[in-house]
Each structure stands twice: as structure tokens, then as C-alpha cells.
Amino acid sequence: MEQLVVQTLNGIVAGMILALVASGLTLIFGIMDVVNFAHGELFMLGAYVGTTTMVVTHNFWVALVVAAVTIALLGAVIQITTLRPLLGRDPLTTILATFGVSLVLQNYALWQYGPVPRKLSEPITGHFKLFDLEYPYYRIAIAVLSAAIIGGLYLFLKYGTYGIWIRATTQDRVMASAMGIPVPLVHVAVFAIGAGMAAASGVLFGPLIGVNHAMGTDWTLKAFIVVVVGGMGNLGGSILASIFISLLEAYAALWVSPSQAVIVSFVALILTLLIRPTGLFVPTPK
Amino acid sequence: MTRRPDVAYWTGFVVVLALLFAAPLVLPEFWRRFVTEILIWGLLAMSSDILIGYTGMISFGHSAFFGLGMYGAAAALLAVAPPNLALALVSGLVGAAIVAAFVAYFATRLRDIYFSITTLVFSQIFYVIIFTWTDVTGGENGLTFSRPNFGLPGWFSIPFTSDSLHWFVLAVVTGSYLVLRRITQSPFGMVLQAIRENEPRTRAIGYPVERYKIVAVMLSGLFAGLAGVLYALQNKFAAPDFVFLVISAETVIYNVMGGVGTLVGPIAGAAFFLLLREGLSRFLTEYYLIPVGLIFTAMVIFVPQGLLGFLKRRLNQ
Numbered sequence: 336m337e338q339l340v341v342q343t344l345n346g347i348v349a350g351m352i353l354a355l356v357a358s359g360l361t362l363i364f365g366i367m368d369v370v371n372f373a374h375g376e377l378f379m380l381g382a383y384v385g386t387t388t389m390v391v392t393h394n395f396w397v398a399l400v401v402a403a404v405t406i407a408l409l410g411a412v413i414q415i416t417t418l419r420p421l422l423g424r425d426p427l428t429t430i431l432a433t434f435g436v437s438l439v440l441q442n443y444a445l446w447q448y449g450p451v452p453r454k455l456s457e458p459i460t461g462h463f464k465l466f467d468l469e470y471p472y473y474r475i476a477i478a479v480l481s482a483a484i485i486g487g488l489y490l491f492l493k494y495g496t497y498g499i500w501i502r503a504t505t506q507d508r509v510m511a512s513a514m515g516i517p518v519p520l521v522h523v524a525v526f527a528i529g530a531g532m533a534a535a536s537g538v539l540f541g542p543l544i545g546v547n548h549a550m551g552t553d554w555t556l557k558a559f560i561v562v563v564v565g566g567m568g569n570l571g572g573s574i575l576a577s578i579f580i581s582l583l584e585a586y587a588a589l590w591v592s593p594s595q596a597v598i599v600s601f602v603a604l605i606l607t608l609l610i611r612p613t614g615l616f617v618p619t620p621k
Numbered sequence: 622m623t624r625r626p627d628v629a630y631w632t633g634f635v636v637v638l639a640l641l642f643a644a645p646l647v648l649p650e651f652w653r654r655f656v657t658e659i660l661i662w663g664l665l666a667m668s669s670d671i672l673i674g675y676t677g678m679i680s681f682g683h684s685a686f687f688g689l690g691m692y693g694a695a696a697a698l699l700a701v702a703p704p705n706l707a708l709a710l711v712s713g714l715v716g717a718a719i720v721a722a723f724v725a726y727f728a729t730r731l732r733d734i735y736f737s738i739t740t741l742v743f744s745q746i747f748y749v750i751i752f753t754w755t756d757v758t759g760g761e762n763g764l765t766f767s768r769p770n771f772g773l774p775g776w777f778s779i780p781f782t783s784d785s786l787h788w789f790v791l792a793v794v795t796g797s798y799l800v801l802r803r804i805t806q807s808p809f810g811m812v813l814q815a816i817r818e819n820e821p822r823t824r825a826i827g828y829p830v831e832r833y834k835i836v837a838v839m840l841s842g843l844f845a846g847l848a849g850v851l852y853a854l855q856n857k858f859a860a861p862d863f864v865f866l867v868i869s870a871e872t873v874i875y876n877v878m879g880g881v882g883t884l885v886g887p888i889a890g891a892a893f894f895l896l897l898r899e900g901l902s903r904f905l906t907e908y909y910l911i912p913v914g915l916i917f918t919a920m921v922i923f924v925p926q927g928l929l930g931f932l933k934r935r936l937n938q
Contacts, residue, residue: 370734370737417918417922420922421921421922424925426733426734427679427733427734427737428921428925430679430734430737431679431873431877431917431921432918432921432922434870434873434917435914435915435917435918435921436914436918437914438870438910438911438913438914438917439910439911439914439915439918441910442907442908442910442911442914443911445907445908446908446911552866556741556742556745559738559741559742560738560742563735563738592753594749594752594753595749595753597745597749598746598749598750601742601743601745601746604739604742605727605739605742605743608727608730608731608735608739609727609730612730612731612735
């Protein structure tokens with residue numbers, strides 16, 4: 336019972352980070368029809384930029400912002416150099432192109448930072464007592480912060496002028512362009528926002544298990560599962576699905592090893608595809 | 622309709638085959654082995670081309686079929702003494718076929734990106750199972766076994782030399798190529814290409830699209846499994862690394878680099894990629910993937926037909 340509560344808490348914390356990664360991914364997909372295979376690498380690079388900034392500034396929050404901005408700029412560069420030429424081609428080619436990008440980024444990180452995992456120290460070191468366990472406040476802070484960023488994104492999309500531009504572009508690219516919205520710029524901005532969110536989640540997640548060059552692959556896979564389970568291009572769906580999947584994995588970890596617990600989320604994906612291919616957390620399409 | 626025999630095509634075919642046949646006689650051992658491996662990876666890439674190039678489905682999970690072929694062969698070679706080649710082939714193919722049937726049944730319900738993601742996830746499931754089920758699969762260490770003799774049970778049995786192994790691989794790959802080529806030109810293959818061009822229309826004409834896709838995935842998985850068996854024979858071990866998504870990704874790279882929808886293109890792509898890796902890793906060690914990734918991305922953007930794309934019409938004649 337006590338373990339169940341702890342695992343629920345762990346699941347929600349992991350789910351919030353995952354939601355941050357997945358909402359960037361689903362935003363990019365919804366607007367550009369781009370499946371960003373390099374999303375996990377942006378997460379990983381964000382964490383690395385965070386560690387580097389930490390060494391210089393010794394301030395976690397500065398590192399968080401610097402990483403998000405740096406990776407957002409990198410995202411903009413990737414969008415302009417790699418994805419813009421592919422506009423109008425088969426969406427499948429974007430998988431291939433971003434896959435090439437992910438190869439470059441992952442091995443660049445290995446080359447630049449080496450194979451030894453880096454530590455990223457927590458900004459909040461307090462604990463509180465949860466049954467017979469010391470539960471760090473930092474984990475709670477992650478969940479709250481992730482929720483705040485996602486909430487900010489939601490408000491921005493709903494009420495901000497540029498957010499409305501973005502939603503208009505999602506609905507009808509040609510019409511938006513005719514209305515004077517600079518669609519190519521919107522594409523760059525969306526990719527940058529998605530990349531920045533991935534980087535922010537990388538920095539937030541960094542202190543939990545350390546930063547290494549191969550962590551991106553795992554997160555790409557996880558984010559894909561979430562985005563499919565939640566319904567592709569659906570922001571609310573991906574958030575619910577992130578928490579759902581993370582809770583499942585956390586409970587499964589009570590019985591089997593964590594490396595086997597991922598199978599549970601794979602099975603959840605397959606069942607979703609069989610029963611409700613449009614996604615678990617979206618209204619039935621009419 | 623009678624087809625004009627394409628003299629240029631068959632001349633090219635015979636010349637390339639002759640060169641590959643002569644390769645072990647003239648090349649030093651290292652490069653002999655290199656050419657054999659190109660053929661094996663080429664077979665894997667070719668099997669994936671059935672889906673990518675002809676049916677329009679990008680599989681990111683070919684490592685599952687390849688790996689299960691490999692472990693299937695390993696199981697047969699370890700279980701029976703003395704190791705038997707025919708049994709290894711059958712066991713590897715059965716292993717790959719079971720996985721392929723499983724993946725095909727679920728994944729073909731989905732299209733485009735969803736298909737790619739599902740195949741990727743399936744291959745990871747098999748990776749996790751093989752990686753963690755240490756008692757049976759050897760876990761991270763994998764399995765090692767000895768190479769069987771070449772022969773027919775009760776007829777003859779001679780041990781493989783490195784030359785005859787190369788010829789055996791060459792024969793299997795060439796045979797597979799001819800079979801796959803025949804399949805893509807058959808009415809069945811035409812339906813697959815119709816699905817690639819326009820799926821709703823193919824369905825409207827009355828073809829059971831899902832059934833065609835399932836058969837296509839199974840066929841593709843079977844040949845990928847065959848490549849896995851060959852790789853097991855060549856290297857005498859099976860390891861979970863070969864079920865990991867890196868292998869699937871490389872399979873896609875071979876296809877894109879070589880030219881999808883040509884069957885031989887993927888083999889050329891495999892050769893190009895492995896040569897690139899060999900050349901670059903001499904002075905870049907494991908970071909060779911940085912330039913490879915750049916070249917790959919540039920090729921997706923600027924040369925979407927791949928190296929042999931310009932020959933597509935000739936090759937499919």
C-alpha cells in the first residue's frame with residue numbers, strides 16, 4: 336500500500352516530464368506533419384547544455400533557461416536547413432531526415448561530452464517524510480514546473496496572437512497564408528518551441544539519473560508511444576496519456592525490473608491501436 | 622503481352638554475379654569477409670525494400686525479424702549435435718515467420734507513420750525480452766555456437782571454408798533476389814505497388830488491401846530472417862545488439878542511400894554505407910556516424926531516389 340502511493344507519486348512526476356516532451360512532439364506533428372525522430376536528442380542535448388551552464392553559473396534556473404533557449408535556436412536551424420526543403424513531400428521523408436539529424440546529434444554529444452554520464456545537481460535538496468521514506472521536494476517541483484510550462488503553452492496557444500497564428504496554421508495552411516500569417520515563420524517558431532520544451536524537460540530530468548548521450552533514444556520511443564496513445568496532434572490527449580503510461584510503468588515496476596516494465600507501455604500501445612486507433616484520450620471522431 | 626528480354630540488364634546481372642563469385646579468390650581475407658557481410662546486410666535491406674519501395678510502408682522494426690532468424694538458427698545449432706545446416710535454416714525461418722506473422726497482424730492495421738512506430742515498438746519488445754530472458758537467450762552476452770557443415774543429411778557433408786561460405790551466401794542472396802524480383806513483377810507485386818500509389822483506390826477496386834499488406838510484411842520478414850540465419854552462420858554468435866533498433870535504422874539507411882524500389886539498390890546502399898563506415902572509422906573511430914548522418918540527411922533532401930534510383934525503370938523491367 337505504501338509502495339503503491341510512492342509509485343503513484345513517481346508515476347505522476349515521470350508522467351509530467353514525459354508530457355512536456357510529448358507535447359512538443361505533438362505540437363510539431365500537428366502543425367507541420369513532421370514526425371520528429373530527433374526529439375529525444377534535443378532532450379538529451381538540452382540536458383548537456385544544462386550541465387555545461389551549471390558549471391559556469393552554478394545556478395540551476397539559469398541553466399534551465401539557457402538550455403531551453405539554446406536548443407530552441409538549434410531547433411530553428413534544423414527546421415530551416417533540413418525540414419523546410421522537404422515541405423510538400425511525403426511526410427515519411429521527414430522521419431528519414433530527422434532520423435539522420437538524430438544520428439548526428441547523438442554522436443556529436445558522444446564526441447563532445449564523452450561516454451561518462453554527467454551529474455546535474457538538484458536546485459532543491461529538501462526532503463519530506465513519506466511513510467518510512469525520504470521523498471525529495473525536487474520531484475514534486477518537477478511536476479509542478481512541467482505543469483506550469485504546459486499550462487503556459489496552452490494559454491499562449493489559446494489567447495496569444497502568435498498562438499492564434501499557430502492554431503490557424505494547423506487548421507488550414509493555405510488559408511492562413513492567404514490571411515497574411517507568415518506560415519514559414521510559424522513553422523520555424525513551432526519547431527523552436529517544441530525543441531525548447533524538450534530541452535527544458537531534459538534539464539529538469541537531468542538530476543534524477545544523470546545525463547548521457549544515449550538517453551534520447553529512450554525518450555523518443557516513449558514520447559512516440561504517448562503521442563500515439565493520446566491521439567496524434569492532440570495536446571490534451573498526450574498529457575493524459577503521458578501520465579497514464581508513466582503510472583502503468585511505475586506500477587509494473589513493483590513486480591518486474593524497470594527494464595521489463597517498459598513492455599507494459601508497449602502492450603498499452605498495441606491494445607490502443609487495436610481497440611481505438613485514433614487514440615485513447617480523444618473524443619470519437621464523427 | 623510478351624516482354625522483350627532486356628539484354629543490358631541480364632548482361633549487367635551476370636557481370637556483377639561473376640565479380641562477386643570471383644571476389645574471395647582475389648581479395649585478402651579481411652575484404653572477403655567484408656564482401657560477404659555486404660551481401661548479408663544487402664539481403665536484409667532488400668527484404669525491407671518490399672515494404673518501403675514497393676508497398677510504401679517504412680518498417681522501423683526489421684531488426685526483430687533479422688534477430689529472430691539469428692536466434693532461431695542459434696537455437697537449432699545448439700540443440701542438435703552435430704549442428705545441422707538445414708535445421709538451422711528451417712528453425713531461423715520459422716522464428717522469423719512467427720514474429721513476422723505477429724507483427725504483420727497488428728501493424729498492418731495502421732498506415733504511414735503509425736505503421737513505422739508500431740514496427741519500431743514491436744522490435745523493442747523483442748529486444749527487451751531477449752535482453753532480459755538470460756536463461757534462454759544468454760542475455761547481454763548472447764549465444765555462441767559452432768558452424769555446421771555444408772551438405773544434405775545422408776548425402777554428403779563438408780565443412781565450410783571461408784570461400785565456400787561466401788559462395789553459399791552469394792547463392793542464397795542471388796536466389797532471394799531472383800525470387801523477390803519475380804514476386805514484385807507478379808500480379809501480387811503489382812497490387813502492392815497499387816497500394817503504394819493509391820490505397821483507397823486499390824481497396825475500391827476490390828482488393829483486400831489488409832490481406833495483401835499482411836502477406837507483404839510476412840514475406841519481408843521471412844527474407845530478413847534468412848539474412849539473420851546467414852549472419853549467424855558467418856559469425857557463429859547471436860547477440861541482443863542485432864535485435865536493437867540500430868539495426869532497423871541501418872536497414873532503412875541502406876534503402877534510402879541505395880534507392881528504394883529497385884531491390885539491388887539497397888544492396889548497393891549497404892555496400893556504400895559499410896564502405897563509408899570502414900573508411901571514416903579509420904580516422905574518426907566511433908564518431909563516423911556524424912558525417913554518415915550528415916550525408917544521409919543530405920541524400921534524403923537532394924537525392925531522394927538514392928544511388929541507383931536513376932536505374933529504377935531498367936531494374937524493374
